[in-house]
Amino acid sequence: MSILIQNLVRHAPATERRLLDDVTLAVPSGAFVALVGPSGAGKTTLLRAIAGLDHYSSGTIDLDGNRLENLHDRAGKIGFVFQNYALFPHMTVARNISFGLDVLPREQRPTKAEITARVQDLLDLMQLSGMGKAYPARLSGGQRQRVALARALATGPGVLLLDEPFGALDPIVRRAIRTWLRTLHDQLGLTTILVTHDQEEALEVADRIVVMQQGRIVQDASPATLDEAPNTAFVMQFLGEVVSFSGHIKNGVFTPSERGVAPCAVSEKLESGPAELMIRPFEIGLRQGQGAHEQAVELALYSKRQGFCYYSAHLPQRTVPVFIYNTQEEGQTRLACAELEIQRGKLFRDGVRLQSR
Amino acid sequence: MKRACVAFWRGGDSALPGYRLALVVTLLWTGLFIALPLCALIIRPWQDGVGPVLAELHDTRMFAALWTSFFSAAVAALLNVPIGLFLAWMLVRGNLPGQRIADALIDLPFALPTAVSGITLATLYSPQGWLGYPLAKMGVSVAYTQWGIIIALMFVGLPFVVRTVEPVLKALPHEQEEAARLLGAKPWQVITRVVLAPLLPPLITGFGLAFARGVGEYGSVIFIAGNQPFKSEIAPLLIVVRLQEFDYDGATAIALVLLVISLAALAGIGVLRRRFSAWGAMP
Numbered sequence: 001m002s003i004l005i006q007n008l009v010r011h012a013p014a015t016e017r018r019l020l021d022d023v024t025l026a027v028p029s030g031a032f033v034a035l036v037g038p039s040g041a042g043k044t045t046l047l048r049a050i051a052g053l054d055h056y057s058s059g060t061i062d063l064d065g066n067r068l069e070n071l072h073d074r075a076g077k078i079g080f081v082f083q084n085y086a087l088f089p090h091m092t093v094a095r096n097i098s099f100g101l102d103v104l105p106r107e108q109r110p111t112k113a114e115i116t117a118r119v120q121d122l123l124d125l126m127q128l129s130g131m132g133k134a135y136p137a138r139l140s141g142g143q144r145q146r147v148a149l150a151r152a153l154a155t156g157p158g159v160l161l162l163d164e165p166f167g168a169l170d171p172i173v174r175r176a177i178r179t180w181l182r183t184l185h186d187q188l189g190l191t192t193i194l195v196t197h198d199q200e201e202a203l204e205v206a207d208r209i210v211v212m213q214q215g216r217i218v219q220d221a222s223p224a225t226l227d228e229a230p231n232t233a234f235v236m237q238f239l240g241e242v243v244s245f246s247g248h249i250k251n252g253v254f255t256p257s258e259r260g261v262a263p264c265a266v267s268e269k270l271e272s273g274p275a276e277l278m279i280r281p282f283e284i285g286l287r288q289g290q291g292a293h294e295q296a297v298e299l300a301l302y303s304k305r306q307g308f309c310y311y312s313a314h315l316p317q318r319t320v321p322v323f324i325y326n327t328q329e330e331g332q333t334r335l336a337c338a339e340l341e342i343q344r345g346k347l348f349r350d351g352v353r354l355q356s357r
Numbered sequence: 358m359k360r361a362c363v364a365f366w367r368g369g370d371s372a373l374p375g376y377r378l379a380l381v382v383t384l385l386w387t388g389l390f391i392a393l394p395l396c397a398l399i400i401r402p403w404q405d406g407v408g409p410v411l412a413e414l415h416d417t418r419m420f421a422a423l424w425t426s427f428f429s430a431a432v433a434a435l436l437n438v439p440i441g442l443f444l445a446w447m448l449v450r451g452n453l454p455g456q457r458i459a460d461a462l463i464d465l466p467f468a469l470p471t472a473v474s475g476i477t478l479a480t481l482y483s484p485q486g487w488l489g490y491p492l493a494k495m496g497v498s499v500a501y502t503q504w505g506i507i508i509a510l511m512f513v514g515l516p517f518v519v520r521t522v523e524p525v526l527k528a529l530p531h532e533q534e535e536a537a538r539l540l541g542a543k544p545w546q547v548i549t550r551v552v553l554a555p556l557l558p559p560l561i562t563g564f565g566l567a568f569a570r571g572v573g574e575y576g577s578v579i580f581i582a583g584n585q586p587f588k589s590e591i592a593p594l595l596i597v598v599r600l601q602e603f604d605y606d607g608a609t610a611i612a613l614v615l616l617v618i619s620l621a622a623l624a625g626i627g628v629l630r631r632r633f634s635a636w637g638a639m640p
Contacts, residue, residue: 053535075541086532090554090636100540103550135636155541 001064001077001158001191003027008049008059010215019045020056021215027193027208029064029158032185034202035195036238037212043195046212047161050193051080063159076100079152083164085144087136093147094119094132100155122150125184142173149181153188160185160192166201178205199239211235233348236278243320244278245342249354254347260297260315262287262339266347270354279345282308282323289338299335313340398616402609413610418586419595423614426592427622429503430571433510434518434564440511441518441563442556448519449526463520466513471576478509479580501583506591509577514567521563522556529555558634565626572619 003026010020020042027033035043048054050061052071061068068074087096095102097119101110110118123129126146136144145165152160165181166174182205185192196202202209203223210220211234219231230236233244247256252268254277264277289295299311299322309326312319322340347354402410413419447453448460466474482489482500489500499505529552537547575593583589592615599608 051539053539071538074539078539080536080539082532082536084530084532086530086536088533088537088551088554099537099542099550103537103540103542103546137636151536151540 002029003050003159003191003193004060004062004065005046005050006060006062008046008056008061010045010049010054010056018215020049020059023059023215023217025210025217025220027191029191030189031208032182032192032206033194033208033210034206035193035210035212036197036199036202037218038238039197040214041212042215043197043212044163045215047163047193047195051078051161053080076155077157078159078161079149079155079157080161081145081148081152081163081165083167085136085148087144087147087151089136091135092132093128093134093136093139094123096136096147097122097132097150097154099151118154122154126150141169142177145169145177149184158191160190162192162194164195164197166196166198174201181205203239211238229353230346231353233276233278233351233353236346236348236353241281241321242278243281243284244276245345246274246276249273249275249347256342258315258317260313260339262341264341264343264345270347273349275354276348277342277345278348279342281310281321282325283342283344284313284320284322285341285343286322286324286335286337287339287341295336295338297337297340299337301333301335311335315340395616398609398612402606402613405606409606410610410613413607414614416607418590419592419607419611419614421587422590422592422595422611423618425503425506425588425590426572426615427618429506429510429591430514430568430574433507433514433571434567436507437511437514437518437567438560438564441515441567442522442560444515444519445522445526448523463516465516467516471513471574472580474512475509475577475580478505478512478577482508482581500581501585501589503582503589505581505583506578506589509581510567510571510574513574513577514571517566517570518560518563521559521566525556525559554633558630561626561630561633565623565630568626569619569623572615572622 005023005025005027008020008023009018011017012019023042023046025046035046037043045054049056052068052074063074063077066073088099091099094116098115101115101118104110109115119132120129123132126149128143128146128150131139131143131147136147139147149165162181166177169177178201181192184190194202194206203226207222208220209223209226211218211226213234219226219235221229226235226239230239236242245256245258245261247254247258247263249255249266249270250272252266252270253263254266254275255263256277286297286299297313297315299313301309301311303310304326307325308323309332311322311324313322320340324335402413444459444463448456448463453459479500480486482492482505484490484493484498484500486500489498492499497504499508533551534547537551538544542550573593575591575597578591579594582591582594584591584594592611596608596611596615599605599611
């Protein structure tokens with residue numbers, strides 16, 4: 001099912017502050033979208049608006065071309081998984097899962113046998129076989145998570161909304177459930193929107209990332225595009241560790257204001273003026289000098305992981321991280337170079353990326 | 358037991374500070390103020406032999422009074438359950454002007470001396486009273502009937518239900534109701550299927566407290582009950598009557614029966630409450 005959100009605005013109660021500021025988002029059928037952003041960015045607010053749990057001041061939400069006005073329009077079509085699962089503690093797992101079917105009017109409700117069969121299918125799908133009679137209090141976090149998911153899927157919704165569903169799980173369970181969720185999404189042909197503050201989780205599981213900041217969508221793109229062409233400095237920072245160098249652009253050359261960092265060529269079409277260059281630590285290169293007296297920047301090894309040697313480079317004013325890919329067994333504990341090379345960095349002015357068009 | 362004794366004499370390695378003091382106070386309190394009077398109450402009726410007790414047990418007036426007491430208390434507590442639930446609901450979920458005042462007023466029956474409540478209710482519901490007069494016109498007499506007793510007991514029992522339900526309702530996560538709504542439940546289905554179940558244990562507790570208070574209530578009832586033997590006479594009043602007749606055996610015999618039934622009723626309520634909260638328990 002496709003979702004189309006147009007010009008959605010929501011004000012904080014009794015104030016003019018906008019929790020959602022003119023949000024427009026089109027999610028095609030079958031997409032797996034992750035809403036990411038810092039806390040207070042409006043991710044959960046947007047998700048709750050889609051689910052119809054909160055009112056919004058203006059704007060529209062359509063599901064497969066049908067305007068959604070109230071909760072009734074959404075019943076059974078949208079599955080929602082809450083951050084704290086919100087299982088019904090007084091019902092068994094099976095009753096929790098069948099809730100959406102049990103509350104249907106008699107003429108629409110499947111027979112008892114059909115409901116039992118559906119619950120059994122979902123229990124098997126969620127790898128919870130045999131837990132149908134247990135109460136939620138007895139389950140582990142990961143199991144509760146899956147019960148909540150099964151409950152949301154029982155009515156056969158086309159859309160699945162997940163509000164920080166992995167927040168309370170330990171890292172190993174988290175990773176397992178994440179992969180499994182992606183498989184489930186593909187298997188059932190769902191359209192999924194996931195809210196998370198963990199950008200790695202988003203990059204790993206979703207095929208589209210929507211970055212939000214202060215109630216607005218800052219960028220909506222595939223993980224690869226976000227990596228290669230972040231719209232703003234915020235997006236670049238949010239998606240991973242960055243080192244930033246301030247400097248100046250003139251005649252197609254970016255000159256960092258710090259000593260120990262090499263100037264780099266940029267497009268000549270860029271307007272002259274101050275700019276900020278942001279670069280990932282593993283994109284920084286080392287430029288060797290001619291003799292020993294020219295080796296101005298010293299690097300000290302502090303950690304090694306997954307083929308990368310983690311160095312801290314001592315610039316005159318500060319220390320910046322530099323990750324160097326090293327296939328050899330031993331990384332040198334000390335390195336020196338004339339200058340750091342930042343050719344692969346991205347340029348920003350006033351927080352917006354400079355584009356050479 | 359042995360370990361508890363040893364721990365008591367050593368006193369030291371318990372995590373509870375002032376363990377010894379706490380234990381002494383607890384034992385003294387339960388012993389002197391609860392267990393000892395109960396024992397006295399149980400033993401006293403038999404002091405003059407089995408005869409007086411048996412004689413009292415044949416007294417139909419006592420049974421009528423007991424029936425009036427327990428029946429009225431049960432009906433009042435039962436009626437208080439839905440009313441208390443609504444009041445608690447309004448206090449927690451409602452956003453009304455003057456809610457603070459309503460909140461404070463609910464506790465009033467706790468604070469009011471029972472005789473004051475009794476006189477107030479009796480004046481209100483007497484055939485000349487503000488409420489009694491129009492009711493009498495309609496052919497309903499409240500004062501000096503069993504209905505009067507039930508109204509008095511509802512008045513004193515209501516805060517028990519409100520105050521036991523309120524914190525549980527407050528702590529109830531909103532997400533459960535939202536989840537139910539999203540799964541297609543109608544508002545009434547949300548209430549009956551999702552909200553009511555966790556409220557059952559506190560409702561039962563509130564019922565039990567209101568019931569116990571109702572059985573023992575004296576001051577607020579006697580003014581409005583009319584106190585006619587076999588009709589609107591409550592058991593506590595009958596005890597007073599017997600005492601005034603210097604019939605101490607009779608009085609304690611009634612007290613004994615009252616005690617046994619009360620204990621049985623409370624035990625029953627306890628069982629019921631555990632039954633309805635079994636889902637929360639860890640295995």
